[in-house]
Amino acid sequence: MKLLYWLDEWLTLSRDEQQARLPMRGDDLLDDVFVKYDFVDLDKPLLFTFSPAGTNVQEQDLHSDFAPWGYKLGKKQNVNIISFQHLGKSNWFRSRNLIFFLEQLSPLLEPFNQRLGYGLSRGGFAVGAFANLLKLDQVLLFHPVSTKNKQIATWDDRSSTDIAQQFDWQGDYHDLDLGHAKGYIIYDPTNHIDRMHAKRYQQLTHLRVFGMGHGTHATYLNKFGFYKQVAVDFIGNQQIEIAQFRQQTKTLRFKEDYYKRLNRANKNSAHRLGLLSKAHNIVIGEKEEHVQEHQAQIDIQPLIDVALKYQDKHPEDAIELLKVAQQLAPDDPLVEHKLKQLE
Known part of the structure; x- marks a missing residue:
C-alpha cells in the first residue's frame, strides 16, 4: 500500500x-x-x-x-x-x-x-x-x-x-x-x-x-x-x-444498426418488436426532416477526402464513410459513383 x-x-x-x-x-x-x-x-x-x-x-x-x-x-x-x-x-x-x-x-x-x-x-x-x-x-x-x-x-x-x-x-x-x-x-x-x-x-x-x-x-x-x-x-x-x-x-x-440490434435483442417479445417498429417508422420521418433541414449547412467533402485516402488499405471503412456522406447528401453524384466502385 x-x-x-x-x-x-x-x-x-x-x-x-x-x-x-x-x-x-x-x-x-x-x-x-x-x-x-x-x-x-x-x-x-x-x-x-x-x-x-x-x-x-x-x-x-x-x-x-x-x-x-x-x-x-x-x-x-x-x-x-x-x-x-x-x-x-x-x-x-x-x-x-x-x-x-x-x-x-x-x-x-x-x-x-x-x-x-x-x-x-x-x-x-x-x-x-x-x-x-x-x-x-x-x-x-x-x-x-x-x-x-x-x-x-x-x-x-x-x-x-x-x-x-x-x-x-x-x-x-x-x-x-x-x-x-x-x-x-x-x-x-x-x-x-x-x-x-x-x-x-x-x-x-x-x-x-x-x-x-x-x-x-x-x-x-x-x-x-x-x-x-x-x-x-x-x-x-x-x-x-x-x-x-x-x-x-x-x-x-438515427442509425439503422441501432434498430437491427434492438430487434435481435427483443426477438422473443412480439409486443416490444411492435413498439420498436412504430418507433423506427417515426424516426425515419424525423431523420428525413433533420437531413433536409441541415443539408445546406453540411460539408461532406472531409468525409469524401478521408474515404478516398483509405479506400485501398481499408475499403470497408471507406464504404461506411461514404454511406454516411450519402445520407447527408443523397444526390451527390461523386459519392454515388465511388460507392458503386467500392461495392
Whole structure:
C-alpha cells in the first residue's frame, strides 16, 4: 500500500509544497483488485473509476503499462485519478483488504476539493457503495446496480445475482450510500431490473435512454462514442448538458444498426418488436426532416477526402464513410459513383 504511506507524509506539507511534489503516480495490488493512480494538480478534480463486468482481467494480465478501466480517459482529461480494476470474472469489490484500503485512503485525500465517481453496472455499484466513504461530490452511473443483497433487491433475479451470493452482502458497503453526492444515472427504463435499481438512487438526476439495455448494447454504444462523450462532459464540467445529451441520443436513434440490434435483442417479445417498429417508422420521418433541414449547412467533402485516402488499405471503412456522406447528401453524384466502385 505504497500510496497510503506517501499520502500520509505528503499531508504534513504546505499546499504549495504538496503541489510541488506532483505529479505522483503508481499502482498496487489489493487482493483481487488492481489500483492505479496519477495525481497531477491539486486544483483539478479527483476522479475515482471502478471497472464494469466484462473487463475480466486476471493477475497474470497485469504489466507495467496496464491501464484499468477509465484510467486513460481520466489521464486524457488531465484530472487526478484513482482507478480500481477487479480481477477475475465474478468480483464485486467486496474484498476486506480493498475496503480497509479505502477506509485508510479517504481521510488522506483531504487536499482534493472536488471528488468525482464514474462507473458502469458493477463499477457503478462500487461508486455508489463507497461514495459516502470517499466523500464524492458528483457521480456518473450507467446501467445501475445498487446492491446484490437479495433481501433488499428482491426483484433482481439475474444469474449474476445468484453468482454474487458467494460474497458478504450484509457487511459494510454492501448497498448504495451516496452521502452528499449528486450527479446522474443513465439507464433504459424498459429494462425492469435496471429501472428498479435506478429508483433507489433518488438524489441523482435520471437520464433515460430507451433501448439501451443492460450490457447488451455496451459495445455498440461505445462504438459511436456515446459513453466516452458523456463521461468527458461530466469529468470536464462536473455536469451534463441535458439538451446536448438528448441530441446525442437522438443522433443514436438515427442509425439503422441501432434498430437491427434492438430487434435481435427483443426477438422473443412480439409486443416490444411492435413498439420498436412504430418507433423506427417515426424516426425515419424525423431523420428525413433533420437531413433536409441541415443539408445546406453540411460539408461532406472531409468525409469524401478521408474515404478516398483509405479506400485501398481499408475499403470497408471507406464504404461506411461514404454511406454516411450519402445520407447527408443523397444526390451527390461523386459519392454515388465511388460507392458503386467500392461495392
